[in-house]
Amino acid sequence: MTTEAMYQSLGVSPEVYAYGERVLKALEGRFKEIDETAEYNQCKVLAAMHKNRVNAAHFAATTGYGYNDDGRDTLERVYADCFHTEAALVRPQITCGTHALTVALSANLLPGDELLSPVGAPYDTLEEVIGIRESVGSLKEYGVTYAQADLKPDGTFDYPAIERAINERTKLITIQRSKGYATRPTFSVQQIGDLIAFCKRVKPDVICMVDNCYGEFVERIEPSDVRADLIVGSLIKNPGGGLAPIGGYICGRADLVERCAYRLSAPGLGQEVGANLGLMPALYQGFFLAPTVTAGALKGAIFAANLYERLGFRCVPNATESRHDIIQAVELGSAEGMVAFCKGIQAAAPVDSYVDPIPWAMPGYDSEVIMAAGAFVQGSSIELSADGPIREPYAVYFQGGLTWQHAKLGILMSLQKMKEKGLVPEKLPE
Ligand SMILES: *Cc1c(COP(=O)(O)O)cnc(C)c1O
Numbered sequence: 452m453t454t455e456a457m458y459q460s461l462g463v464s465p466e467v468y469a470y471g472e473r474v475l476k477a478l479e480g481r482f483k484e485i486d487e488t489a490e491y492n493q494c495k496v497l498a499a500m501h502k503n504r505v506n507a508a509h510f511a512a513t514t515g516y517g518y519n520d521d522g523r524d525t526l527e528r529v530y531a532d533c534f535h536t537e538a539a540l541v542r543p544q545i546t547c548g549t550h551a552l553t554v555a556l557s558a559n560l561l562p563g564d565e566l567l568s569p570v571g572a573p574y575d576t577l578e579e580v581i582g583i584r585e586s587v588g589s590l591k592e593y594g595v596t597y598a599q600a601d602l603k604p605d606g607t608f609d610y611p612a613i614e615r616a617i618n619e620r621t622k623l624i625t626i627q628r629s630k631g632y633a634t635r636p637t638f639s640v641q642q643i644g645d646l647i648a649f650c651k652r653v654k655p656d657v658i659c660m661v662d663n664c665y666g667e668f669v670e671r672i673e674p675s676d677v678r679a680d681l682i683v684g685s686l687i688k689n690p691g692g693g694l695a696p697i698g699g700y701i702c703g704r705a706d707l708v709e710r711c712a713y714r715l716s717a718p719g720l721g722q723e724v725g726a727n728l729g730l731m732p733a734l735y736q737g738f739f740l741a742p743t744v745t746a747g748a749l750k751g752a753i754f755a756a757n758l759y760e761r762l763g764f765r766c767v768p769n770a771t772e773s774r775h776d777i778i779q780a781v782e783l784g785s786a787e788g789m790v791a792f793c794k795g796i797q798a799a800a801p802v803d804s805y806v807d808p809i810p811w812a813m814p815g816y817d818s819e820v821i822m823a824a825g826a827f828v829q830g831s832s833i834e835l836s837a838d839g840p841i842r843e844p845y846a847v848y849f850q851g852g853l854t855w856q857h858a859k860l861g862i863l864m865s866l867q868k869m870k871e872k873g874l875v876p877e878k879l880p881e
C-alpha cells in the first residue's frame with residue numbers, strides 16, 4: 452500500500468493529500484532549521500542529564516513526605532542546568548501553568564508591592580490570580596497592586612510607558628512570552644532580553660519573571676539566558692514532552708525559587724517535602740523527548756499556516772514569519788468553518804477519534820466555544836488540539852502534536868472536512 456492509499460483509508464482524499472505534498476515541498480528549508488534547533492536542544496538536555504548522572508535509581512517512587520527523594524532533587528538539577536539557572540522547582544504538586552505562575556507571584560510579592568505587566572494584559576486565567584477580575588484569594592486581596600503598560604499598536608514595547616509605570620513599589624515584572632490566545636505577536640527570547648535589560652536599567656533590583664508557557668525549546672536559548680530571574684511553565688505543554696501527566700516548573704535565582712518552594716509546601720519545609728508518587732520516569736523521559744516533540748508541533752503549526760494561507764485564510768503567525776511559540780491561529784471566517792476544522796482534528800486523534808465536537812456554552816465565555824482534543828493526558832496542549840470561541844473573526848487556535856506525522860494527518864483531515872462542506876474551492880491551488 453502506498454502512503455497516499457494509507458491516507459485515503461484514514462479519510463484523506465488523494466487531492467487533499469497531493470495539495471499537502473505541494474505545500475510541504477516549499478517547507479523543506481524551514482523544517483531543516485527546526486530539526487537543527489531540536490538537535491541543539493537535545494544536546495542541551497542530554498548534557499544536563501549527563502552532568503547529574505541520571506540513573507535508574509532516580510526513577511523510584513516515593514510516598515508520604517518524600518524526604519530524601521533523590522529522583523525529584525536530581526530532576527530539579529537537570530532542569531536548572533538545562534535552563535542555566537541556579538535553582539529549579541519541578542513538581543507534580545504544581546497542577547498546571549496557572550498554578551506555577553500563582554506560586555511564583557504569591558511567593559515573591561508581599562503586601563504593598565506592585566506587580567507590573569509591560570506587555571499588556573496577561574493570560575486569561577491570571578486575571579483572577581492578580582485580581583483584575585475580582586476573586587477570592589487574589590493577589591489584590593492580599594494588598595498587592597497591579598499595573599500594566601500596553602504594547603504599542605504595532606505590537607512592540609512602549610518603553611516610555613513602561614518607564615513611567617515602574618515606581619518605588621514595583622517589585623516584580625511579569626513578561627508573557629507567548630501571545631496565548633491574544634492577537635499580539637509572540638516575543639522572541641532576544642526581544643524579551645532587550646525588555647529585561649531596559650527594566651533593570653530603570654530599576655536594577657526589580658525581579659523579572661517570564662511566563663514561558665508554549666515557548667520552551669522553540670529557540671536555542673530560553674529567557675533565563677537573557678537575565679530573566681524566573682521562568683515558569685507547565686509540564687503538560689512543551690517541557691513534559693507529552694509524557695508528563697501533570698506538573699509545573701519554576702526555574703531561576705536560588706533565593707526566589709526557595710520562596711516558591713516555601714509557598715508551595717510550607718515555610719520551613721520548602722523543597723524538602725513532596726513525594727514523587729512514581730511520576731519520575733514520565734517526567735525524565737518527557738523532558739528528554741521535549742525538544743523533538745516541540746519540533747513536531749512547530750512543523751505542524753507552520754504546515755497549517757502555509758496550507759490555509761494559500762487558500763485565502765488569514766493565519767497568525769503568517770506562513771513565513773519566524774516562530775517563538777507553538778500556537779497557530781487560523782481565521783476561518785465562519786462558524787461552519789470552525790466546526791469542520793475541529794471535526795477534522797478530532798477525527799485524526801489517537802483517543803476519542805469517533806467523537807463529534809460541537810459548539811457549546813462554557814462558563815466564563817460570552818459566546819459558544821468549540822474544542823477538539825483526543826489526548827492521552829486531559830487538557831494537554833502539547834498534544835494535537837484546536838479550539839476557539841464562535842465569534843468574529845471565527846479563528847481556531849491550533850497547537851501541538853506529539854509527532855509531526857500526527858499533526859500532518861490532523862491538518863489534512865481538517866482541510867478534508869472543510870472541503871466536504873464546500874468551504875474551500877473545489878480545485879485546490881497548484
Ligand atoms: C497555558 C498557559 C498558561 C496557563 O497554563 P494552564 O496550564 O492552562 O493553567 C499561562 N500562560 C500562558 C501563556 C499559557 O499558554
